Amino acid sequence: MPRLPENPPTMKRRHLLTQLGRGAAALALGSLFTPGQGRVRIERLPGADDPFTLGVASGMPGPDRVLLWTRLAPQPMAPLGGLPDAAVAVRWELAQDEAFSKGLRRGEVLAQPAHAHSVHVSVDGLPSDRRFFYRFHAGAASSPIGRTRTAPAVDAPVSRLRLALASCQHYEQGAFALHQEIAQQDLDLVLFVGDYIYESSNPRYRLRAHEGPKPTDLDGYRRRHATYKLDPALRAAHAAHPWLLTWDDHEVENDYAGGVSPTEGLGVEGFLALRTAAYKAYFEHMPVSPEMAPVGPAMQIHGHHRWGRLADLWTLDNRQYRSVQACNEPGRAGGRVMTQCDELGDPARSVLGPAQERWLGEALATSPRGWRLLAQGSQISSSGIDTPAGRSFFSDGWDGYPAARARLMQAIAAQPQGDVVCLGGDVHRHVAARLRADPADPRTAVVASEFVCSSLTSRGLPETMVSLMRGSNPDLLHARGDERGYALIDLTPERLDCTFRATRFPVEAQAQIHTQARYAVERGTAGPQAA
Numbered sequence: 127m128p129r130l131p132e133n134p135p136t137m138k139r140r141h142l143l144t145q146l147g148r149g150a151a152a153l154a155l156g157s158l159f160t161p162g163q164g165r166v167r168i169e170r171l172p173g174a175d176d177p178f179t180l181g182v183a184s185g186m187p188g189p190d191r192v193l194l195w196t197r198l199a200p201q202p203m204a205p206l207g208g209l210p211d212a213a214v215a216v217r218w219e220l221a222q223d224e225a226f227s228k229g230l231r232r233g234e235v236l237a238q239p240a241h242a243h244s245v246h247v248s249v250d251g252l253p254s255d256r257r258f259f260y261r262f263h264a265g266a267a268s269s270p271i272g273r274t275r276t277a278p279a280v281d282a283p284v285s286r287l288r289l290a291l292a293s294c295q296h297y298e299q300g301a302f303a304l305h306q307e308i309a310q311q312d313l314d315l316v317l318f319v320g321d322y323i324y325e326s327s328n329p330r331y332r333l334r335a336h337e338g339p340k341p342t343d344l345d346g347y348r349r350r351h352a353t354y355k356l357d358p359a360l361r362a363a364h365a366a367h368p369w370l371l372t373w374d375d376h377e378v379e380n381d382y383a384g385g386v387s388p389t390e391g392l393g394v395e396g397f398l399a400l401r402t403a404a405y406k407a408y409f410e411h412m413p414v415s416p417e418m419a420p421v422g423p424a425m426q427i428h429g430h431h432r433w434g435r436l437a438d439l440w441t442l443d444n445r446q447y448r449s450v451q452a453c454n455e456p457g458r459a460g461g462r463v464m465t466q467c468d469e470l471g472d473p474a475r476s477v478l479g480p481a482q483e484r485w486l487g488e489a490l491a492t493s494p495r496g497w498r499l500l501a502q503g504s505q506i507s508s509s510g511i512d513t514p515a516g517r518s519f520f521s522d523g524w525d526g527y528p529a530a531r532a533r534l535m536q537a538i539a540a541q542p543q544g545d546v547v548c549l550g551g552d553v554h555r556h557v558a559a560r561l562r563a564d565p566a567d568p569r570t571a572v573v574a575s576e577f578v579c580s581s582l583t584s585r586g587l588p589e590t591m592v593s594l595m596r597g598s599n600p601d602l603l604h605a606r607g608d609e610r611g612y613a614l615i616d617l618t619p620e621r622l623d624c625t626f627r628a629t630r631f632p633v634e635a636q637a638q639i640h641t642q643a644r645y646a647v648e649r650g651t652a653g654p655q656a657a
């Protein structure tokens with residue numbers, strides 16, 4: 127890595143200070159500044175420690191912009207990453223070549239202690255459909271170089287979109303070998319659909335340990351995110367491609383629903399305080415736009431992205447606005463396996479919440495693009511199991527919200543001019559499925575396709591259970607929970623290909639990875655076909 131020149135000598139620095147004023151001097155010197163009582167204290171970034179331990183990332187590629195992220199944390203497990211409670215100047219550079227000579231853009235921002243010295247730089251005015259390199263400097267230190275890209279212009283004819291669909295990366299349950307492969311793939315973006323961190327542990331499957339106990343406050347969630355980002359394979363996958371993200375439950379707490387926690391006695395007020403801390407730490411560690419910074423316990427993560435004339439892509443939020451799971455004790459969230467529940471049919475119950483449902487319905491109805499990708503945190507198709515006592519299902523999934531699922535399918539069926547493909551995660555198994563106009567009536571038309579990626583590391587259900595699911599659901603064309611994996615999605619104007627990459631051995635950093643299955647969707651024909 128090229129290093130920046132040393133800071134100017136003291137006399138020159140003083141001169142610069144008077145010339146540039148407080149803020150500008152701090153930026154120009156790349157040093158640490160603390161506004162004091164009428165005085166300005168300028169220091170070098172303390173110690174020889176690398177402030178870029180958590181790597182670099184980019185995200186949300188638009189036709190003229192991309193978002194660059196890093197967080198300064200020379201000691202990631204210390205409060206504020208080992209930095210003082212003061213703003214730090216960070217310089218960024220973005221160019222079309224790795225030598226940073228062609229089309230160079232650069233700027234300076236202050237990494238604020240209020241955001242754990244994370245920076246979210248939205249670089250706009252860029253040419254569309256172009257690849258870029260980027261890096262950061264703070265003090266005398268330089269970050270690794272990241273690669274990113276802009277999306278094609280919204281009206282451009284586009285021949286391909288290639289993405290990796292991934293989710294569920296329990297740090298304790300495996301090495302991130304699949305991220306190693308994702309980093310090496312030729313991709314336009316990584317689409318991560320939830321369970322980026324896990325707040326909880328399962329001692330039975332612990333191959334390596336989270337740093338610290340289950341998070342209960344902002345510091346705890348910051349340490350948990352730092353634990354994940356310290357994994358070199360995850361950092362490599364971030365540095366190699368721009369990411370688009372949505373979340374599921376474990377970014378806060380298993381099976382939470384809106385403002386309701388599964389933890390007994392926590393109450394709405396207590397849980398919203400936890401959600402405030404968790405969302406804030408999430409924002410601080412993700413390559414998302416600065417406008418997405420949470421306000422209290424609220425952060426809008428759902429959004430609409432376009433890939434030229436080829437595809438619309440909506441990222442959906444399954445957690446923040448959902449109704450509590452059915453037939454639970456009052457004031458308590460949590461998923462359960464159940465067969466009977468009168469509340470199930472209540473049309474007021476929702477996964478996305480009324481506002482997001484309306485927004486998505488309107489967007490689907492007016493989209494001019496042939497491919498419409500819905501990315502969300504779980505499996506929409508049913509995985510219920512027929513038993514002598516009735517159909518058994520897990521109440522936290524879409525099976526527990528049948529009226530909401532029916533409304534989503536109606537919205538999809540009402541726009542027959544496009545091909546809808548739902549992309550999900552959460553269930554720790556690769557799934558290819560047909561989605562019908564009325565999910566409860568197998569005689570109704572297939573209106574969309576679904577691909578769900580297996581987990582990157584988190585344990586799946588035993589094959590005995592998954593085979594019962596397949597037997598009870600003819601629309602599940604593929605379902606395997608015995609291997610960890612991610613899905614490669616290749617989109618062209620005529621066809622979508624889904625390749626399920628998988629490994630039996632996520633415990634090994636160098637695990638063998640193979641193709642478990644391939645499916646395709648032809649434009650104009652809803653439903654996956656084995657390929």
Ligand SMILES: [Fe+2]
Nearest residue numbers: 294321552584
């Ligand atoms: Fe998960």
